[in-house]
Amino acid sequence: MDNNSQKIRVLLVDDHPLVLDGIRSRLEDDGHIDVIAEASNGEEALHLAGEHKPDIVLMDINMPVMNGIEAAEKFSAELPDIRLLMLTMHDSREYITRVLKAGAKGYILKDVSSNEMISAIKAVYEGKTYYSSGVTDILVNEGTNKQVPLTDREKTILQLLAEGNSNKHVARELDISVRTVETHRRNIKRKLSVKTSAGLVKYAIENGIVEL
The missing domain is CATH 1.10.10.10 (Winged helix-like DNA-binding domain superfamily/Winged helix DNA-binding domain)
Structure with a gap:
């Protein structure tokens, strides 16, 4: 993506204000990403996404009111053009498979570097899927079973x-x-x-x- 390209419009969803502040700072340092709104739960995210039409929703799983898995299912049904990228600390096989079945295009863990988070957003924006290395290992190991x-x-x-x-x-x-x-x-x-x-x-x- 060159400097003349349109910025990727991202909606952040996490119920921890400090986490949101940190992610916003990391993303906006890139120069190609514009954080257009923030939500603290899945229900709020759906409302804001319908209003602002982001390219990417970067969303946690554990949240009040409506969690990330429930929200992903509703996004897929109601706003299928918006791409979902999950950012979570959960590295269990069950969470990963449930989220991917719900329609998410990527799954990254919260311990990833800023560069990897940005790479994941750009990959999903370009229509690809993206799993952080820890997630890939889990999926590969699952395949051997x-x-x-x-x-x-x-x-x-x-x-x-x-x-x-x-x-x-x-x-x-x-x-x-x-x-x-x-x-x-x-x-x-x-x-x-x-x-x-x-x-x-x-x-x-x-x-x-x-x-x-």
Whole structure:
């Protein structure tokens, strides 16, 4: 981007005023970025975005009233032309995948340098996706988990669980004990290196075991 290019118009969203001040200062030092507004929660961000039409929304996840994941879903539905870049301290696989599914175009951690934050904004503005190095490592490691084979019985149980059935319902369906279902569930989580039910559902969807 040269000096004659139009500035990238950014809306900052974070519920900590000191964080907002720090980010604004870091971005405006670049000369190619214009922070046009600031919001302290997702609901306010949606209102301001509709009013100011920023190019990029740089948004935290944990916020009152409406968090970043909920806001990302609403942005995708109501303001799809505005690109979302998440800036957060959360480096868990679950947060990353939920945000990306909600429509965010990038995910960077709050410990990134000023230069990397600016590079992320410019990349997303140009229509690319951007993940900071720590996020990329997590996504790559997640990909390796997909190579772990599940038995046919484990796949059947995973399918039933991912469809929202309880352990008791799965036990009745397969004519096995609830304890056996719980054991299979623990083994599946261990094999896939996931800790939550959401992680199981995500794996099942991405690997064609269930459909959305």
